[in-house]
Amino acid sequence: MYDVLIVGCGIIGAAAAYELSRYNLKIGILEKYNDVANGATKANNAILHAGYDCVPGTLEAKTNLEGIRLAKTLCEKLDVEYRQLPAMVVAFNERQMEKINVLYKQGIKNGVPGIRIISREEILEREPNVSPKVIGGLFAPNAAIVNPWEYAIALSETAVRNGAELYLSTEVTAISKEDDVFKVITTNGEFLAKYIVNAAGNFSDRIHEMVGGKGFHHTYYAGEYYVFDKNQCRLVNSLIFSCSEESGFKGTTIFPSVHGNLLAGPNFYQVQDPEDLATDGQRLAELKKNILEVVPCIDFRETIREFAGIRPSTNIDDFIVGESPYCPKFINLAGMKSPGLSAAPALAKICVDVLRDAGLTLDLKDEFIDTRKRIIFRELDEQSKIELVKKNPLYGRVICRCETVTEGEIVEAIHRPIVPRSIDAIKRRCNAGMGRCQGGFCGPAIHMILARELGVSPLDIVMDEDGTYILTGPTKEVAR
Amino acid sequence: MKYDVIIIGGGPAGLAAACGACENGAKSVLIIERAKELGGILNQCIHNGFGLQYFKEELTGPEYAERFINLVKDLPVQISLDTMALEITRDRKVKCVSSTGGYQELEAGAIVLCMGCRERARGAISIPGDRPSGIFTAGTAQRYVNTEGYMVGKRIVILGSGDIGLIMARRMTLEGAKVLACVEIMPYSNGLTRNIVQCLQDFDIPLYLSHTITKIIGRTRVEKVIVSRVDESKKPIPGTEIEFECDTVLLSVGLIPENELTRAAEIEIDPATGGAVVYENLETSVPGIFAAGNVLHVHDLVDYVTEEGKRAGAAAAKYALGEHRSGKVLKVESGSGVVGPVPQLIRLENVAKSQDIFFRVRNIYQQANIRVLDGDNVLCTFKRNHMIPSEMERIRVPRTILNQAVSDRLVLSVESREEEQA
Numbered sequence: 001m002y003d004v005l006i007v008g009c010g011i012i013g014a015a016a017a018y019e020l021s022r023y024n025l026k027i028g029i030l031e032k033y034n035d036v037a038n039g040a041t042k043a044n045n046a047i048l049h050a051g052y053d054c055v056p057g058t059l060e061a062k063t064n065l066e067g068i069r070l071a072k073t074l075c076e077k078l079d080v081e082y083r084q085l086p087a088m089v090v091a092f093n094e095r096q097m098e099k100i101n102v103l104y105k106q107g108i109k110n111g112v113p114g115i116r117i118i119s120r121e122e123i124l125e126r127e128p129n130v131s132p133k134v135i136g137g138l139f140a141p142n143a144a145i146v147n148p149w150e151y152a153i154a155l156s157e158t159a160v161r162n163g164a165e166l167y168l169s170t171e172v173t174a175i176s177k178e179d180d181v182f183k184v185i186t187t188n189g190e191f192l193a194k195y196i197v198n199a200a201g202n203f204s205d206r207i208h209e210m211v212g213g214k215g216f217h218h219t220y221y222a223g224e225y226y227v228f229d230k231n232q233c234r235l236v237n238s239l240i241f242s243c244s245e246e247s248g249f250k251g252t253t254i255f256p257s258v259h260g261n262l263l264a265g266p267n268f269y270q271v272q273d274p275e276d277l278a279t280d281g282q283r284l285a286e287l288k289k290n291i292l293e294v295v296p297c298i299d300f301r302e303t304i305r306e307f308a309g310i311r312p313s314t315n316i317d318d319f320i321v322g323e324s325p326y327c328p329k330f331i332n333l334a335g336m337k338s339p340g341l342s343a344a345p346a347l348a349k350i351c352v353d354v355l356r357d358a359g360l361t362l363d364l365k366d367e368f369i370d371t372r373k374r375i376i377f378r379e380l381d382e383q384s385k386i387e388l389v390k391k392n393p394l395y396g397r398v399i400c401r402c403e404t405v406t407e408g409e410i411v412e413a414i415h416r417p418i419v420p421r422s423i424d425a426i427k428r429r430c431n432a433g434m435g436r437c438q439g440g441f442c443g444p445a446i447h448m449i450l451a452r453e454l455g456v457s458p459l460d461i462v463m464d465e466d467g468t469y470i471l472t473g474p475t476k477e478v479a480r
Numbered sequence: 481m482k483y484d485v486i487i488i489g490g491g492p493a494g495l496a497a498a499c500g501a502c503e504n505g506a507k508s509v510l511i512i513e514r515a516k517e518l519g520g521i522l523n524q525c526i527h528n529g530f531g532l533q534y535f536k537e538e539l540t541g542p543e544y545a546e547r548f549i550n551l552v553k554d555l556p557v558q559i560s561l562d563t564m565a566l567e568i569t570r571d572r573k574v575k576c577v578s579s580t581g582g583y584q585e586l587e588a589g590a591i592v593l594c595m596g597c598r599e600r601a602r603g604a605i606s607i608p609g610d611r612p613s614g615i616f617t618a619g620t621a622q623r624y625v626n627t628e629g630y631m632v633g634k635r636i637v638i639l640g641s642g643d644i645g646l647i648m649a650r651r652m653t654l655e656g657a658k659v660l661a662c663v664e665i666m667p668y669s670n671g672l673t674r675n676i677v678q679c680l681q682d683f684d685i686p687l688y689l690s691h692t693i694t695k696i697i698g699r700t701r702v703e704k705v706i707v708s709r710v711d712e713s714k715k716p717i718p719g720t721e722i723e724f725e726c727d728t729v730l731l732s733v734g735l736i737p738e739n740e741l742t743r744a745a746e747i748e749i750d751p752a753t754g755g756a757v758v759y760e761n762l763e764t765s766v767p768g769i770f771a772a773g774n775v776l777h778v779h780d781l782v783d784y785v786t787e788e789g790k791r792a793g794a795a796a797a798k799y800a801l802g803e804h805r806s807g808k809v810l811k812v813e814s815g816s817g818v819v820g821p822v823p824q825l826i827r828l829e830n831v832a833k834s835q836d837i838f839f840r841v842r843n844i845y846q847q848a849n850i851r852v853l854d855g856d857n858v859l860c861t862f863k864r865n866h867m868i869p870s871e872m873e874r875i876r877v878p879r880t881i882l883n884q885a886v887s888d889r890l891v892l893s894v895e896s897r898e899e900e901q902a
Contacts, residue, residue, distance in 0.1 A: 227603065231743065281608040281694065281716075305603035307611070382575075385583040393579035398564035401514065402740070436740075438601040440617045444624055458630060467700030468613035471630040472727070475655055478629035 002028040002165075003360065005184055005193035007172050007207050010041040011341055012333050013199035014152040015348035017159035017166075020355075023362045027164040028191055029156065030184065032171035032203070034466050035425045036418060037152035039201040041341070042428065043277065043309025045225070045253050045266060046148045047239055049339040050087045050140035052107030052115055053250050058318045061110045063343035063350070068144060070345035071151075078154035078372045080147055081258035087143035089241040089251065090123060090134045090294060096243035100138045107140060114141040129235045129295050143239055147258045148341055149428045153418065154372055160417040161369045167191075168421075169466055172200075175210040177327070182211075195360055197331045197351060202274035202312045204320075204334035211327040216314045216335060220274050221248060223266020223309055224287055229302040229436050232262040235295060242294050244268075248313060250338060252287065254295050259403075259431060264291045264298065266309070277308045304436050313337040321350055323358050331355060375412065378404040399449070400442040402435025410446060414453040421454065423447060424464040483510045483558075484800040485793065486574050486588035488565045488741065491520020492782050493773025493789035494594035495548035500793025501592070502555040505801055509557045510586065512565045512576055518552070519545030520596055521619065522782065524626045527647055529674070533783035544782060568593075568745050570766050589800025590768045592792050593742060593756070597774040599644070600734040607639070609696030612703070618644040618732040622651070631655055633728025637705050638662040639693050641669040641676070643780070645732020650679035652730075659685045660724050663707050665692040665714055668844055670734075670870045672780060692716065693729065702727050735778045742771070752820035753777040760826045760835055761795035761805065762788065770796045777822050777838065780872050784838075805830050810885055815853065815893030817842050819869075826882065826890075834878045837892065841867045845896055850875055853891040859884055867894070 004020055006013045009031040017029050033039070048068045054061035075082035091097045100117065107115040118139040123130055160166050170188035175196070177183070184191040200207045205217045233256045244251035249268040257263045267287045288300060314320065314335040324330045331354050333347055340347075356362055377395055380388065388408075389396035395408030413420060413429040420426050423433065426446050433439030433446065447470065451458040462468045473479070484506040487494045490513030501509050517523065522530070525541030532538055535547070552559070563578035572591050577583045599617035614633060616624070621632045622644060634657050638645045641664040649659045662680055667690045669676050680687050688707060694716045695706040709720035737754040739747075748757045748765035755776040756764040763770050772792035773785040807829035812821045821839040850862040850873070859882075862875045875892075882890075 275699065278610045278695075279608045281606070284606060284608065301604075303603055303606065304601065306606055306608075382583065382585075385577065389577060389579070389582045396577050396579040396582060397562060398514065398566075398577065401564065404564075404566065437598045438603055440599050440601055440620050443620055444628055448628065458628070463613035465700060469701060470613055470632065471624065472633055473631050475625055475629050475631055 001181070002026050002191060002193040004028070004195045004197060004355065005030060005182065005191055006197045006199055008198070008200035008204070009036040009152070009156050009166065010039050010199065010201050011037065011148060011152040011344045012201070012336050012347060013197070014155035014159065015344040016197050016199055016333060016351045017164050018155040019348035019352050021159040021162035021164045022364055022368050024365055027159070028193065029159070029164055029166045030170045030172055030186060030191065031166065031168050034169045034421055034462070035428070036156045036166070037149040037428065038465070040309055040312055041152045042149045043307055044148060044338070044341060045255070045263065046145055046257060047253065047255070048144040048146055048342040049250070050107070050115065050143040051110050051112045051339070052103045052138065052140055054106070054110060054339065055317070056106055056109035059321060060318055060339060060343065063319065063346040064339040065111060066346035067339070067343035068142065071144065071146065071342070074345055075146060075151065077370055078158060079374050080150045080154045082144060082146045083258055084142070084144045085239055085255070086139060086141045087239040087241060088118070088123065088127065089138040089243050090130060091136050091243045092133055092293070093135065095245070097136055099243050099245060100136065103138050112140050112142060115139065127236055127238065127240060129297050130240060131294060131296050145239070145255065145258050146341070153429060157417050158369060158372060162365070166418060172207060172210070175207070177211065180329070195329045195331065195355060195358065197333060199333045201336065202310055204312065204332065205314065208324060208332060208334065211324065211330050213324045213326040213330070215325070216316050216320055218274065218312060218314050220271045220276070221311045221313050222269055222271045222276070223311065224279050224284055225263060225265030225307055225309070226287070226291070226303050227305040227307070228262040228264070228298065229304050230260045232298060232302050233260050235262060235298060240294060242290060248337070252290055252294070254291060254298070259434060261304070262298070271310065274310055277310070279306050279308050304438060311337040312340065319343070319347065321347060322354055329358055331358065375409060377406045377409060399445050400432035400435065402437050403431045405430045405432040407449060410449055411453060414450065419454070422462045422464050422468070423450065423470070426450060482587040482589070483508045484589045485509045485592060485796045486586060487511045487592045487594055487793070488568065488574070489513065489520065489594035489596060489775070490518040490559065491594060491596050491773065492522060492545065492548065492785045493596070493775070494520070494592070495545070495552055496786040496789025497592040497594055497772055497793030497796065498552050498555065498557045499548065500790035501797040502557065504794040504797035506797035507556055509555070511557060511559045512563050512574065513559065513561050514564050516562050518549050518559065518561070524622050525647070526626050527651070530782050533781060534786055548786070565741060568741050568769070570745055572768050590770065590796035592796045593769065593771040593775050594773050594789060595738045595741065595775040597735040597737045597778055599731070600736055602731060605733050607693055607696055610698050612696070612698035612701050614698070614702035614728045615696065616728070616730055618642070618648045618730045621648055621730050625651060625655065631657065633657060635660060635726040636728045636730060637693070637707070637724050637726045638730045638732060640664060640731060640733035641671045641687065642732035642734065643671040643675050645730055646671045646675040646679040648730055648732070649685050650683060653683045653685070659683070660726055661686050661688055661707065663688045663691045663693060665690070665710055668868060672870065694721070696729065702729055705729060735774065737775045737778065739775060745769070750820065750824055752814065753822060755822070757824045758822060759805070760823050760830055762792040762823070763795060763799070763805070767804065768799050777820060780870065784872070809888065810882065811889045812837060813889055813891050814839065815891040817845070817894030818892045821892055828882055831879045831882060834876045835882060836874055836876050838872055838874050839892060840869055840872055841894055842869060844868050845894060847897040849895050849897055851893050851895065852877060852881070853893060854885040854889070855887050857886070859890070
C-alpha cells in the first residue's frame with residue numbers, strides 16, 4: 001500500500017515526487033511511457049517565464065514567480081542546465097505596443113523584478129539582428145532557459161534515490177475506491193494507495209474522470225518548433241517573443257537553448273488527439289515566415305529538426321490545483337499549460353500543503369539526498385579531462401561527434417536509478433544524437449552500447465516509445 | 481610531440497594524404513582516426529565499383545581501402561585509431577582524446593583536414609508528418625546492414641536519388657526487402673547513371689522524378705508515406721498524391737562536408753561547397769592547414785578523393801619542410817550554370833604547367849561550352865557533349881592561359897552550343 005501514488009512523471013509529477021520524498025512516505029510514481037519527461041515536458045520552449053503573461057491574482061501568477069525563484073537553486077543543486085536570460089517582447093505596430101503596455105502593467109502587479117518598456121534603439125542595440133521595423137518592446141531580466149527534460153529527470157531521479165518507486169510503461173486504466181483505499185488498475189498490475197496525485201499532463205482530465213471527477217477537460221493546443229545548428233545560436237542574446245494577440249499564446253519565441261542551438265517557435269493550433277505530434281508543411285512555412293519577420297537573417301538551411309508539442313490547456317483559465325471536490329484524497333495538479341514548467345517547484349510545495357490539509361501525516365526524513373552531479377566531458381577543463389580519461393578510459397572514447405559525448409557518459413547514464421531504455425532516452429540524458437547529424441553517425445553505436453549494457457539483443461532496443469522498433473531482424477549472412 | 485604532418489581522418493582522403501606527404505619528404509606523419517580501423521566510410525561500402533579510374537580495376541570499398549592501408553604500413557606514418565580530434569588551432573596544434581592515449585595536445589608542421597562529410601537528415605529538409613521510428617539516412621542504414629548485420633525494414637521508400645540511396649535500394653532488395661520507390665524532387669537523378677541502371681532499373685524499382693514525400697504517417701513505426709509530384713518551383717501539386725504502405729524511409733538527400741573543426745579554427749568556408757576556401761595547392765586561408773576529399777567538396781568517386789588527398793599531402797609536406805607560398809592571387813568565381821569551383825584561389829607563380837579546376841553544373845547540358853572569362857575576354861573554352869549536376873566537372877587550364885589574365889578574377893560559365901549559334 002502506497003501512501004501516495006503520483007500519476008504521471010513529467011515535470012509536474014517529478015517535482016511533486018521530489019518534494020514528497022523529503023518525508024517518511026511510501027511513494028509510487030506511475031508513468032504511461034517508457035521514460036520520464038516524455039510528454040509535454042520534452043516538447044516545449046524550455047523557458048522559465050518572467051511572469052508578466054499571467055493574469056494578476058491567479059495561481060499561475062503566484063506560482064510562476066515563486067517557481068522561477070526556486071528553480072535557480074534547484075537546478076544548481078541537481079546539476080541541471082540553467083541560464084538566466086532576459087525576455088524581450090517586440091512590437092511591430094501600435095496595436096502590439098498597446099498589448100505590450102498591458103503586459104507591462106500585469107508584470108508590475110505580479111511583481112516581476114526589473115520589468116520595463118524598452119525603446120526601439122535599445123532593442124536594436126541589444127539585439128542587432130532583430131528586424132529594424134521593430135518599434136518598441138517589453139524587457140524582463142528575470143527569465144531563464146533550462147533543460148526541461150533534464151530538470152524532470154533530475155527531480156525524479158532524486159526522488160527515486162530518496163526511496164520513491166517509479167514504474168515506467170505503466171498506464172493507469174481504471175481507479176476504484178473502497179474503504180478509503182484507492183485501487184489503481186494499470187497495464188502493469190494493480191496498485192493500492194491512500195492518496196493519489198494526478199499529474200498526468202494532457203491526460204489528467206481522463207484520470208480525474210476515473211474517480212468520478214468532472215469540471216475540467218483538456219483542449220489540445222499544439223505548437224511547432226524549428227531547431228537550428230549551433231552556428232545560428234549567436235544571432236540572438238535574449239528570449240525574443242513576437243507579440244501575440246491570441247489568448248493562451250505567449251507568441252513565437254526565438255532564443256538560444258541551453259544546449260547552444262537556436263530554437264524558434266511555437267505556433268498555435270488545435271489538435272484532436274493528445275498524442276498528435278505530427279508537423280505540417282503549410283503550418284511550418286507560415287511559422288518560418290513569422291520567424292523571419294522578427295529575425296530576418298536566420299538561415300533556415302541550418303535547420304536540424306522540427307518538432308511539435310502539446311500544451312496541457314483546459315477549459316479553466318488557471319492551473320487546477322487541489323483536492324478534487326468529487327473525490328477526497330485525490331489531488332489534481334492539472335491544466336499545466338505554460339507557465340507550468342516555470343511554476344513546477346512552487347506547485348510541488350503547494351501539493352504537499354494540500355496533502356497535509358487532506359489528512360496526510362508528513363514527517364521529514366532524517367536524511368534527504370538533494371544534490372546530484374553529472375560528468376559532462378566537453379565542459380571539463382583540460383587537466384580534468386586528462387585525469388578523467390586516466391581514471392576511466394571510456395571517457396576517452398567520443399561516441400557522438402557533433403556534441404562530443406563520450407562512451408563514459410553514456411554508460412554512466414544507463415546505470416543511473418532511472419534506466420534509459422531507448423535511443424532517445426540516452427539523447428535526453430547525454431545529448432548524444434542531438435546535434436547536427438541527428439544521430440546519423442552515433443545512432444548505431446549508441447544502439448549497440450545500450451544493448452550491451454542492458455544485456456538485451458539489439459533487436460529489442462527502441463528509438464523512443466514502446467513500439468518504435470528500429471531493426472527488423474538479422475541480415476541473411478548473420479542469420480546463417 | 482611534434483609531427484611534420486598531422487592528418488585528421490583516416491578515410492580515403494587521409495590515407496592518400498599520408499602517401500602524398502611521405503612521397504614529398506615528410507619524415508613523421510600522424511593519422512588521427514575516430515573509428516577503430518582505417519578506411520572511413522569505405523568499410524561499410526561492400527559493393528564494387530571503386531577504383532575504376534585509379535587502379536583501372538573494380539574493387540569493393542574495403543578492398544580499395546586495404547590497398548592504401550597496406551601502402552601506409554610501409555611508410556613513416558603513425559596511426560592513432562579510436563581517437564577523436566577535438567580541436568585544431570591556427571598555429572597547428574591538435575587536441576585529441578582516446579581511451580588508450582588519453583587527452584593530448586600535439587604539434588604539427590602542417591595539418592591536412594580529411595574529415596569527410598555527413599548526411600543531410602530529416603530535419604534539414606523538413607519532411608512533415610509524424611515522428612515514428614523507421615526513418616534512416618541511407619548511410620546509417622548501410623552501417624546497420626553491412627557492419628552490424630541487422631536489417632532495418634521490410635517495405636522501403638527511398639527519398640532522394642543520391643548514390644548511397646541507390647546502392648541501398650539494391651542492397652535491401654538483395655536482403656529480401658521490398659523497395660517500393662525511389663523518389664527524387666529534382667527532374668533528374670542525383671546519382672551516377674551507372675547506379676540508376678544497376679541498382680534501380682535492374683531490380684524494377686521505379687524512380688519518381690519531380691516527386692517528394694509530403695507526409696510521413698505512423699505513431700510508433702512508419703506505416704505509410706504520401707508522395708506528391710512537385711511543380712517547377714518544387715512545390716507539391718495537390719491531387720497528385722500517391723500512397724505507399726511501408727515501414728521504412730531511407731533518406732539520400734545530400735551530403736554536407738564536416739567542417740566543425742575548420743569553423744572553430746576560423747578557417748574561411750565557401751558557402752557554395754560547404755568546404756574551406758583553398759588555394760591551388762589545397763591550402764586553406766590559414767597557412768599550413770590543408771583540406772582534401774569530401775570535407776573540401778563532395779565528390780562522386782573515391783578515385784578523385786584519392787588524387788586530391790595525395791596533392792594535399794604533398795603540399796602539406798612541402799609546407800612543413802619550409803616551402804611557403806605567396807604571390808599574385810587570381811580568384812576563381814562561378815558564372816552562369818556553374819556551382820562551387822575548387823580551388824577558389826590560384827597563386828599564379830605556383831602553377832606549374834596547368835591548373836585543374838573542379839566544379840558542378842546547375843542543370844543538364846547537352847553540347848555545351850565551359851568558358852573561362854577574364855572580364856569580358858574569353859581566356860579559353862572547353863567543349864562538353866553532356867554534363868549533369870550529379871557528376872563533377874574538371875577543366876585543366878594551362879599556365880600560359882592563366883598568365884594572360886588582366887584582372888584578378890576568373891569567371892567560369894557554361895553556355896549550350898545551340899544558344900551560341902542562335
